[in-house]
Amino acid sequence: MRFKDKVVIVTGGASGIGKRLKERFEEEGAHVCVFDILPNDFFQGTLSNQKMMDAFIKKVLSKYDHVDVLINNAPPVMQGIKEGSYEGFNHALLVGISAPFYLSQQLMDHFALGASIINITSTRDAMSMEESESYAAAKGGLMALTHAMAISLARRVRVNAIAPGWIDTKNEEHSAADRLQQPVGRIGTCDDVCELAMFLASDAAGFITGEEIVLDGGMSRLMVYHGEHGWTFQSEEE
16 A cells, blocks of 8 residues: 555546556555546546646645646647648647646645656657657657656656557457567556556655656667568568
């Protein structure tokens, strides 16, 4: 019961990684407040709307007088440069960067001493696939926000980021190739993210702030060349 009676906020907490974070923190005694566009047991709304965030904060503080952990997990939309819209790109930045900044700012005077902010970024903040510009930009911005807030909130709140790689959020079956291409030999799970998040939120990580920890089974360390280790590249020009 590491988090008995601690107050934890999880954005995007109604599905996937966020839902599992909610469950795991509750299992360890925390009071978890979820903000999600999907139905949930605390607050339904969109992080692109400032008034909804204000209403959420008011509800949290009316029920609890402080916050111990804020996990900015809600994912931005992924739109590419070829077909993405200006509005869609800006929406991704609102959800992925502006909302974590605003929630942190508005809760600044209500964080308990030694509180923790954990931003869920992505390995896509350093490496990309085609047509992922809005998501990559939002995650890259969130990483920069992480180390900036770690300095601004120093000596009161620790701020860190987790950058997941391929995480199976639906307990799907995967081929041997999918599993074995990962240096650790398997796909990541929501519990992998939870274990790291709970460590970063705990006193055991009291000397860690301003960091982004990559959680991808070593995949971003794997050098890939055409024709080696079973990897092939098919060019459209061929």
